[in-house]
Amino acid sequence: MTVSNLATKTPVTVITGYLGAGKTTLLNNLLTRPNGKKIALIVNEFGEIGIDADLVVKSDEEILEMNNGCICCNVRGDLVRIIDKITSANRTIDHIVIETTGLADPGPIIQSFWVEEVLRDRTQLDGFVTVVDSLYFFRHENSCEAMEQVAFADHIILNKCDLVDCSQIVELETVIKRMNPLAKIERSENSVINSDILCLGGFDLSKALTIEPDLLESNSHEHQNDIAAICLSSYGSVNGDLFSKWISAYVQTNGENLYRCKGILNIDDQPRRFVFQGVHMTLEGRPGTPWRSDQVRTNQMVFIGVNLDEKILKDGFLNCHYASN
Amino acid sequence: MYTNFEEYAVSSLTGGCSNLPKVNGKLNFESEWSQKAFAIAIELSRQGYFEMEEFRQMMIKSIRKWENEHGLDDESWSYYSIWIAVLESLIYGRKILEKSDVTQLVAETFHCKNSSMPT
Numbered sequence A: 001m002t003v004s005n006l007a008t009k010t011p012v013t014v015i016t017g018y019l020g021a022g023k024t025t026l027l028n029n030l031l032t033r034p035n036g037k038k039i040a041l042i043v044n045e046f047g048e049i050g051i052d053a054d055l056v057v058k059s060d061e062e063i064l065e066m067n068n069g070c071i072c073c074n075v076r077g078d079l080v081r082i083i084d085k086i087t088s089a090n091r092t093i094d095h096i097v098i099e100t101t102g103l104a105d106p107g108p109i110i111q112s113f114w115v116e117e118v119l120r121d122r123t124q125l126d127g128f129v130t131v132v133d134s135l136y137f138f139r140h141e142n143s144c145e146a147m148e149q150v151a152f153a154d155h156i157i158l159n160k161c162d163l164v165d166c167s168q169i170v171e172l173e174t175v176i177k178r179m180n181p182l183a184k185i186e187r188s189e190n191s192v193i194n195s196d197i198l199c200l201g202g203f204d205l206s207k208a209l210t211i212e213p214d215l216l217e218s219n220s221h222e223h224q225n226d227i228a229a230i231c232l233s234s235y236g237s238v239n240g241d242l243f244s245k246w247i248s249a250y251v252q253t254n255g256e257n258l259y260r261c262k263g264i265l266n267i268d269d270q271p272r273r274f275v276f277q278g279v280h281m282t283l284e285g286r287p288g289t290p291w292r293s294d295q296v297r298t299n300q301m302v303f304i305g306v307n308l309d310e311k312i313l314k315d316g317f318l319n320c321h322y323a324s325n
Numbered sequence B: 001m002y003t004n005f006e007e008y009a010v011s012s013l014t015g016g017c018s019n020l021p022k023v024n025g026k027l028n029f030e031s032e033w034s035q036k037a038f039a040i041a042i043e044l045s046r047q048g049y050f051e052m053e054e055f056r057q058m059m060i061k062s063i064r065k066w067e068n069e070h071g072l073d074d075e076s077w078s079y080y081s082i083w084i085a086v087l088e089s090l091i092y093g094r095k096i097l098e099k100s101d102v103t104q105l106v107a108e109t110f111h112c113k114n115s116s117m118p119t
Helices: A023-032 A076-086 A106-115 A117-122 A144-152 A166-179 A213-217 A240-254 A310-318 B005-012 B032-046 B052-069 B079-093 B103-116
Strands: A010-017 A039-044 A062-066 A095-099 A123-133 A155-159 A184-187 A227-235 A258-265 A272-279 A282-290 A298-306
Touching: A010 A023, A010 A106, A023 A039, A023 A095, A023 A123, A023 A155, A039 A076, A076 A095, A076 A106, A076 A117, A106 A117, A106 A123, A106 A144, A106 A272, A106 A282, A117 A123, A123 A144, A144 A166, A144 A227, A144 A258, A144 A298, A155 A166, A166 A184, A166 A227, A227 A310, A240 A258, A240 A272, A240 A282, A240 A310, A282 B005, A298 A310, B005 B032, B005 B052, B032 B052, B032 B079, B052 B079
Parallel strands: A010 A095, A010 A123, A039 A062, A039 A095, A123 A155, A155 A184
Antiparallel strands: A227 A298, A258 A272, A258 A298, A272 A282
């Protein structure tokens, strides 16, 4: 018997955003704001000489650089090694913040926290924060990375709001909301924010209670870049075996185009909710918090991706329901 | 993905020192009472009285305490004795007995434990 790997998981926040959006400024603001937490900062950048780490204000926090490439492509091993070191038994780190390169693809980064043993056992991905350059967002519309960073996010910071007029910000918010209705959107100037982005719980299935009702009523959210959010809701009990087979097959077939999905379901009329989330072909699901006895049990799911067929999703999901009496 | 609570519970107690005792990949129970204690804990958690993660953390803490107080070759080690102590602590600490009709089930298990545990 051994008492290793027992500590509570260290929360991780990933900060991403296109080139020049204001990620490093956000980090500096974050690190200079006292929050009582001992933070380890991992800065990912291209090239052998780290530049971004030099731009980060000097503080008590530990700054580690990964500069052999992009975190989403070929430094996953580095990430595992660094987090292994940070979370070793004799260290006291309260939170890990990762700043990605501006060209990072969020999917593989999120997946690493589910599939890499060290990351899965010792850390809990808390949130994926994307800094958007309000001034140049529409110029980046042809960049897959810039759009995916928005589509994957739990929290989106519309930075440089002081450089655009109000109507443009409203338009930007509308476009972004259509691409990713799950994320909270916050306006900022110079990456100054009010929210506690180190406590988002964006990937914490144990706390998932509901998906915004407004979101589910609006069904499908089309966007000119083909990024769409499809929202499904239903009543009644869902057959766990059928659902498990259907969703697994769906993500295997459509995973490449599916960025994120989330759902809260009444499986087999069990006392607890069933909650799941997915990124591309990776899925995780578990029993969540119990339903209240006076509560109407609603099944709610959101799928965000490109070229998703709403009818296929809807029909497939409805086929998983028990026949109503 | 665990749509079945029992599978989820077993999975969440796999790994680390709170690891469920297994033989040839199957759960291994020391006795009848340990089997019942296991079933009661899983059912109470399934019903929402406590989270499996809470239970796991309490197991880890209790096992760590036992290891600090005993030699690693101490033959009095019993995984399910710690399990039932944690379960008792939750049942009485959360006043679960007053909230539900599990009294009889728990009483039977404890009686079973007393009759078969080594003195």
